[in-house]
Amino acid sequence: MMHEVIWHGRGGQGVVLAAQILAESAYIQGFRGVTSAPTFGPERRGAPLTASTRISDEPIRTVSQIERADIAVVLDPTVMGIVDIFGRLKEGGVVIINTPHTADELSINGCFTVATVDASGIARQQRLMVAGAPVVNTPMLGAFARATGLVALNCFEKGLKKKMPADRAVSNFAAVAAAYDRTVITPKEERD
């Protein structure tokens, strides 16, 4: 079975790196097929962009772009009014959003499981900042682990170490674990 993930955020937030760390960690978890890709083309700091991760038990043959994902991860809630996130998500899919609000407060229509976590708040609390902005890409991996159950936290810990220096991997993993604990999942049945 293949799980397709689209990451939404803005240039400079580490969207592409998050997609890569997920692929790396899923491979450590034991998935034979993993790929990650940025939006093909030029990228600009601050502009909305996406990246993608595919996770599968079998090696993956396709390198085409994901049309409708099983899971959408939103690093920056401000892109939600600009980008059609739900148009690129399968019915019954999971959307994981960095927000201080609850799923009900976000008033999301459609048959989706909504997971929320205040990744920006966690990063600020833990002083995980780059150039004055909270690092939100790695905490969202913790929310991903909680919301999907596909990749265990210890695999993310190992995956982080492969993508960044050891000291940064430790501080980032602390945020991953905190986000895991604080992610609130609202299944589609419980939303009206």
Add this chain to the structure above:
Amino acid sequence: MAAYPITPQASLSEILSRYVEGGELKAEYVRVEGEHSAMTVCISASTVGARVFTATSSNGLLYMHEQLHWAAGSRLPIVMCCVNRGVGAPWSIFNDQQDSVSQRDTGWIQIYCRDNQEIIDTIIQAYRIAEQVYIPVMVCYDGFVLSHTMMPVHIPDHEQVRRFLPPYKPHTILSPEDPRTINSVLFPWRRENPQGVLCDGYMEMRYKLQAAFETARTVIADTNRAFAESFGRDHGGLIWTYMTDDAELVMTGMGSIAAEAVAATDMLRAEGIKAGVVGIRVFRPFPKDDVVRAFSRAHAILAFEKAISYGYEGALCSDLKAALYGTGVNAPIHNYVAGLGGRDVKPRELAEAGRNAVALLEGQTMKNETRWLNCYTG
């Protein structure tokens, strides 16, 4: 190593230059002001006995064009990556294969890769091939869709690579101790050299290059076999096949589009359509005997191409038809131009083209026309 950065090749040349700077790769990185010079540096360095590498894309490859002929005519075992990208005008940084396909007749071996493991393995094979037949090798892979997609890759062990690919020992090295004139003007006739030996003329040297291409077919297949034995990974020699044994509908293409056809085959098989794929791994020398065997049982053939020979059809389709002419393989061949300038090619689109080809088998006459996949004008 000499390269000029161009998207989507740039990450490759940047990382290699970092390896050189950090001492991980024992090489000299020559910075140049353009791709014509990059190839000229490779030609010069190869002439004095170095193993050389360069990489480019798109208009960068075309800027090299004159030197591509020169490298092949000089019979230098240069290896180059072409990270396939559409050609301007209009500008596109995105993927298609017009760049390398349009360089088909420059005298280079061309190998197209379908995933990232095949790229690294093929580069190792490419040196062994080039250094046996003295023909430069272009290792082509799709820009962005392969170059910027991360996937698990086994990095071959250094010692194992050295056993498979011993250090390069050129048959001739130009040096101050042994001055020679290389590639001087030749006349339409053969001539004696100063020692009184009758030497090849221009035409004989061209014949020998073509003859080396004929030999290269065996060398490429043998190299793949030896690689598979050493490393346990078989990417196919001149072609690779997927479920072709009983396939009635056979899809073909070069590079990642052939991998998408594999995914499309799985979809069609699930519907009961006997589909299969012939991946054209080596475009030059053209695998003429391999394709006759591979397509011998096909009822319909679909050739998907990320390039067009303006005024006719896809170059692969033309070559395929030429190879099958007179062999008794008379299956209709549907030509599709697809994915130009990075337009995404999806397995479901190839599967749909396959279903149409199956429908056409029922009592319809074959029209010799090229269709453009997912292209709407007006």
